[in-house]
Amino acid sequence: MNNAIELSNVSWRAGRSFELQDLSLRVPAGSIYGFLGPNGSGKTTTIRMFMGMMKPDRGDISVLGMAVPRDMPRILARVGYVPERPHVYAALTVGEQVKYHSSFFDLWDPGWAQELIERLGLDSDRKISRMSKGETGKLMVLLALAQRPDLLVLDEPTDGLDPVVRRDVLTAILDYVGERTATVFISSHLVHELERICDWVGVMDDGRLVAELPMTQFKNGIKRIRVDDVDEVPVQMPFTLLSRERRNGSSNAETWIVRGWQDPMRQYFDSVGMTLRDVVDLDLEDGFVELLRSSRPQNLYRS
């Protein structure tokens, strides 16, 4: 099994407003895969597809080498899931919720669950309805981790949490991954959060996967370059031009955002009669924003 999650040409439509279009996605086994995208881009829908909660109109899905939805119970026994909104029963106490949840999982580790309760500063006797958002978030992560999953699926797990709780949650997840070779699929729109922990990244926009690449490539491959003497942009280029913008009102001086940049490509500009002024690194957030802009074709040329 090379990929922990694999979606092939998955399509799904919700009325006229939203659709997933021929979505193909591969999450390498053992990776920490960051799933980025603006609100409403289809991240949660995609997760619900491979978690077997929604049925695609078309396409194939496999998780941990098993087919969705055919093998769903076997898959879910090995998947720890933290959904976008807390899915715990408000009238139960932490201890009751843990006990309830554990009864469904054969691999549940009660010792570790207790350790996590203490480590995350939760109180077993505290009623969930009286817990803060941060405490509920910690409980959700605890429930997902204590079942000893091979795959962790986290849908915006730290959304709305304060920095301290966010750090606690991410540390618990990373510690788990460190001690056990699990795959983590983490969806978020907090780009900097993913930058620190992920080794792969997929970017969704408007129901389409606009990029899927290793994080290092994502971080280092998107650049802002300033080019002079631009008369005509060649069709074939060794990198992907995400957007272009005229500079200082000049007709042939432009700023480009490019993807897949490597330093030896500097020579390319001489060969096509253009002058490369400079190459600027973009931080991940800028890269993400530019990638999204470029995924909308009408935005290629910004004046």
Add this chain to the structure above:
Amino acid sequence: MFRSLLYLHWKQINLPLIPFVLAAYALPLLSVQGLGTPPGMESSTLEAYRIVAGAEIWLPAFPLLAAVIGVTLALSAWNWDHQLGHVHALSLPIPRWRYALLKMGGGATLALLPVAGLWIGAHVATASVDLPTGLNAYPNHLALRFLAATLVAYGVLFAMAAGTVRTTVWIVSGVLGFLILGTVLTDFLVGYFPVFYRVNLAELALEALTRAPGPFQVFTGNWMLIDV
């Protein structure tokens, strides 16, 4: 798993269930209150008639209570799952049919509490009445009927509540639509076929459901605690 689901349902329903258990216990006692042959008096046919007539007044209360308990249990069974958008239930590693079955079993088990209340109440009630010759008490029979009626109401509502609000609206609209259409169609057919003068399609459907072997026959059968 079953114990967990049973506990979850119990946590949700325990407070509303207490008055139901008390009502189920009290109902048979109320139905025999002031009845029976006074000590030292000869039992008579008139007395027997008075007991049966007195018990009959309470007859509608038994199926009504069973239906209310069944409906309450069914709605509470899915209430929390609906609130959480079923996400937790769908992320559990068991087939959906099994989850639904275990959940249904949990509610059915809880239904035994008011049934037990009624059974005890019925025994206490019949023990407190000196029955005239010719009359018999049927506390076990009544408790069994109460259990069956509770489970039928619970089962129907459980199935409906398991679906979306849209599904429930479709089902309810379908039933109401059928009743209205049945009446309208009957009126229309009477104009062409006089034989339909004595037939109402909606009534026929209702009768099919509420008379043996219809599924709701249990609500309309004999609910007498004391009878000949």
